[in-house]
Amino acid sequence: MNKEVRVRFAPSPTGPLHIGGVRTALFNYLFAKKHGGKFLLRVEDTDQNRFVEGAENYIVESLKWCGISPNEGQSVGGDYGPYKQSERKKFYKKYAEQLINNGWAYYAFDTPEELGRLRAEAEAQKQNFIYNYSVRDELNNSVRLSQEEVLAKLENNEAYVIRFKFPKDERIVMQDIVRGEVTVNSKELDDKVLYKSDGLPTYHLANIVDDYLMKISHVIRGEEWLPSLPLHVMLYRALGWANEMPEFAHLPLILKPTGNGKLSKRDGDKLGFPVFPLEWKAPNGDISRGYKEDGYFPEAMVNMLALLGWNPGTDQEIFTLDELSEIFTLERVGKSGSKFDPEKTKWFNQQYLRQKSNHELLELFRPILVEKDIKVNDDSLVRIIDIVKERATFISDLWQQTFFFFEAPTEYNAKVVKKRWKADVPELLVELNAEFKQLEKFDTQNIHTVVETFINTKEIGMGKVMNAVRLAITGDAIGPDLKMIMEILGKEESCERIEKAINNISK
Numbered sequence: 073m074n075k076e077v078r079v080r081f082a083p084s085p086t087g088p089l090h091i092g093g094v095r096t097a098l099f100n101y102l103f104a105k106k107h108g109g110k111f112l113l114r115v116e117d118t119d120q121n122r123f124v125e126g127a128e129n130y131i132v133e134s135l136k137w138c139g140i141s142p143n144e145g146q147s148v149g150g151d152y153g154p155y156k157q158s159e160r161k162k163f164y165k166k167y168a169e170q171l172i173n174n175g176w177a178y179y180a181f182d183t184p185e186e187l188g189r190l191r192a193e194a195e196a197q198k199q200n201f202i203y204n205y206s207v208r209d210e211l212n213n214s215v216r217l218s219q220e221e222v223l224a225k226l227e228n229n230e231a232y233v234i235r236f237k238f239p240k241d242e243r244i245v246m247q248d249i250v251r252g253e254v255t256v257n258s259k260e261l262d263d264k265v266l267y268k269s270d271g272l273p274t275y276h277l278a279n280i281v282d283d284y285l286m287k288i289s290h291v292i293r294g295e296e297w298l299p300s301l302p303l304h305v306m307l308y309r310a311l312g313w314a315n316e317m318p319e320f321a322h323l324p325l326i327l328k329p330t331g332n333g334k335l336s337k338r339d340g341d342k343l344g345f346p347v348f349p350l351e352w353k354a355p356n357g358d359i360s361r362g363y364k365e366d367g368y369f370p371e372a373m374v375n376m377l378a379l380l381g382w383n384p385g386t387d388q389e390i391f392t393l394d395e396l397s398e399i400f401t402l403e404r405v406g407k408s409g410s411k412f413d414p415e416k417t418k419w420f421n422q423q424y425l426r427q428k429s430n431h432e433l434l435e436l437f438r439p440i441l442v443e444k445d446i447k448v449n450d451d452s453l454v455r456i457i458d459i460v461k462e463r464a465t466f467i468s469d470l471w472q473q474t475f476f477f478f479e480a481p482t483e484y485n486a487k488v489v490k491k492r493w494k495a496d497v498p499e500l501l502v503e504l505n506a507e508f509k510q511l512e513k514f515d516t517q518n519i520h521t522v523v524e525t526f527i528n529t530k531e532i533g534m535g536k537v538m539n540a541v542r543l544a545i546t547g548d549a550i551g552p553d554l555k556m557i558m559e560i561l562g563k564e565e566s567c568e569r570i571e572k573a574i575n576n577i578s579k
Contacts (some may be wrong), residue, residue, distance in 0.1 A: 077109025078289045080145070081135075082116045085127035086350035088132045088360060090296060092326045093375040099323060100292045101140045109289070110175035113145035115156040115280060118272050125355050128156075132325070134349040138370050138447060139393055152286040161271055167281050167311060168234045168267035172214075176310035177266060180213040180235050189454075204263050205240040234267040236276075236310075238301060244302045249290075249321040249402045256302045264303050280307045294400070295322045305510070305571065315429055321402045324381045325409040335412045341350045345414040349373065367451040367466035380410040388425055422465040430454045430514040436467045446478045450489050455473050455560055458554045473551075475558060480569050481547025484577055488549045489516060498578045500530065500537055501544070514563035516555040525557075544573030 078337040081097040097113075113135065115128055132147045144150035152436040154160055171177035180203075187203075194201035201207075210213045213235070214222045225232070243256040266277040273281070274369075283291060301320060308317040326335045329343060337360060340347040349370075351362035363373045371392070378396050379389065383404050425433070434453050441448070448456075460473040507522045508514070516549060527534055542554050545566060551557055 075289050077107040078112065078287050079104050079109065079284065079292055080112040080283070080288055081116040081553075082282075082293075083131050084116045084122070084275075085124060085131065087117065087124050087127055087354075088348045088350075089131045090335075090337075091347055091349065091363075091373075091377060093381060094134065094138060094140070094349055094374075094430055095137060095326065096292065096294055096323060097140050098138070098374060099379055099400070099402075099541075102393075102397045102400035103290065103378065103402065104143070106400050110143045111140075112150070112152075112286065112288075113142040113147065113155065114286070115146045116275060117156060118275060118278050120158070120272070126353075130350065130352060134421075137364055138349060138374050143312060155272055157273075157282065160278070160518070162280065163281055163285065163379045164267060164273040164278055168277060169274065170265045171236070171266070171307075171310055172234060174310070175237065176305050176306075177234050178208070178214045178263075179209075179222055179226070179232050180211070180263075181217075181230055181232050182212045183231075186212065202260075202262050203235065204238055204261060205259065208235075208237075208263060229269075232269045233265040235263040236266055236307065238263055238303075244305060246320070248298075248301070249319060250324075250405050251298075251322060251324065251407055254298070254301065255328070258302070258306075261302055276303055276563050278306070280304055280311070283318060284308075284311070284313050284316060285317075286574050290321065290402075291318045292321045292323065295324055298322045300471040321405065322413065324406055326380055327348050327409040327411045329412055329414060331409075331411045334409075339412075343414060345417070357557050367468050368417070368421050369424045373417070375424075376417050376420045381406055390420075392428075400536070401568065422474060425464055425467070426461060428462070433457050433461060433467070435471070437470045440468065440471050441478075444478075448478060448506040452477075452497075452560060459556050463552070474550060476546040476548075477557070480565070481544075483547060484543055484573065485548040488539075489545050489577055492549070493577050494536075497537070497540045498574045500532070501540060501570055501574050504537055504541070505567050505574075508563065508567050508570075511563060514566070515559050516553070519555045519558055534564070540573075542571060544570045 079100040081093075081100050101111045103109075107427040113132070115131070117123055117128070118298040128146070142148050143157075144152070168177065173181065179317070189209075202393070203211070210216060215237070217225075237343065237386050238258040238261050240259060244258055246254045246256075248254055263275055265274050267273050276451050301322070308314050327333065328335050328361055329338050337346060337347050340361070346363050346366055348360055348362050348495065349364065352360040353364040354454065355362070374393065375389075375391055378400075382400070383406065384391070384399055385404060402437035428436075431454060436452060436456055436458065437453070441453075456474050456477050457470065464470050504523070504526050508519070509525060511518050511522065523534070523538065527537065538554060539549065542551065543550060545551075545554065545557060545561070561569075
């Protein structure tokens with residue numbers, strides 16, 4: 073690429089950052105890193121009516137947790153700041169007035185009531201009201217009014233908006249890296265509001281001005297902005313910046329698990345999975361789940377998101393951020409939406425858990441043990457983790473897979489007792505336990521030898537006694553290799569648990 077790659081993620085602080093937004097940030101980040109460019113974070117807070125306290129900080133913290141670090145922008149700084157639109161008001165009015173002066177925009181003084189009446193009249197005739205060439209010559213705006221009338225209204229501080237003036241009938245041809253050529257006729261388009269008399273621009277003007285002034289080379293954003301592309305392309309032309317216009321890429325939607333519609337918080341609530349990276353505490357007290365608090369590793373969530381709508385071209389599924397940035401291309405982003413799969417997301421987390429060393433997992437598991445006041449030496453814990461981690465998806469699962477190492481059973485699963493604890497089992501276990509007590513070296517090999525000799529002598533099946541021993545050791549039909557459990561517990565603890573079970577269950 074000839075020019076420096078500069079991309080931006082520009083969320084609005086109107087609530088928590090959805091994982092769809094995280095994916096947009098990720099694709100921008102990967103693209104910038106691939107091309108040795110800059111990834112900017114810009115906060116687009118021009119819509120003050122929808123501003124939510126705490127949302128901006130949530131966005132910053134979410135990106136930080138995901139490892140998607142801006143090179144420049146809000147919370148980081150840089151040469152093109154400020155990076156919050158509410159702090160950039162001075163830039164926008166100048167360009168809005170420029171558009172009026174060169175005939176690409178006009179003042180509109182129509183009141184909300186007047187526009188509401190026009191929409192109602194159109195609906196009554198089963199039509200859509202579009203504020204464009206077809207009606208603007210007749211409405212309360214500077215296209216119809218004389219210059220003197222417009223000046224008088226402005227001097228009287230009448231409320232107004234500045235609207236873009238689309239040509240009456242022009243074929244607008246646009247290029248999109250993901251979707252190819254996109255064509256729209258201007259007669260189908262609304263004269264969008266660009267600026268309001270309260271001194272704030274709308275998203276359309278602000279994002280174009282900011283992208284130009286911040287030298288953005290590529291605009292990579294969700295497909296919900298595709299209908300706005302004709303206006304944005306025309307704004308570059310109207311402002312005389314056609315040669316500096318960035319390239320556009322509109323990303324496909326992340327769909328519900330059913331594939332029917334865009335993934336929403338409601339889907340997560342209904343099916344039991346988060347749609348936000350971090351837990352969100354709304355100003356009204358509502359709390360929404362987050363991937364972090366649900367026990368997901370950030371790298372697992374990011375890996376999962378990378379493959380929603382993008383294809384690496386191989387069967388490989390596990391990628392680090394660095395690996396992704398080396399192979400990421402916008403050309404491999406699909407046009408169709410991608411179904412979100414909660415179970416596949418868990419699978420990714422499981423893969424990342426398995427990749428971690430036993431010592432890493434021990435440090436992540438330690439807070440749970442401390443909370444439960446469990447005191448076991450690290451060497452034993454590492455051995456325990458080693459034999460159960462293949463069974464875990466989350467760090468919290470490690471407790472469910474290991475609790476019986478730390479706590480002797482105080483009760484026994486009734487269903488397992490009924491199925492495994494037959495009338496002759498107590499007598500057999502008394503004899504087998506006596507054999508265990510004779511072992512000088514209580515390890516898996518010797519335990520196996522004792523059991524094998526015992527069942528051959530008694531002419532019974534392995535399951536007859538070992539299922540009962542497992543019940544005695546764990547309180548249930550659970551756990552990894554039983555001989556390994558017994559070796560880690562040691563002879564004294566293992567034999568004691570068997571005796572306890574013989575006494576308690578037999579009663």
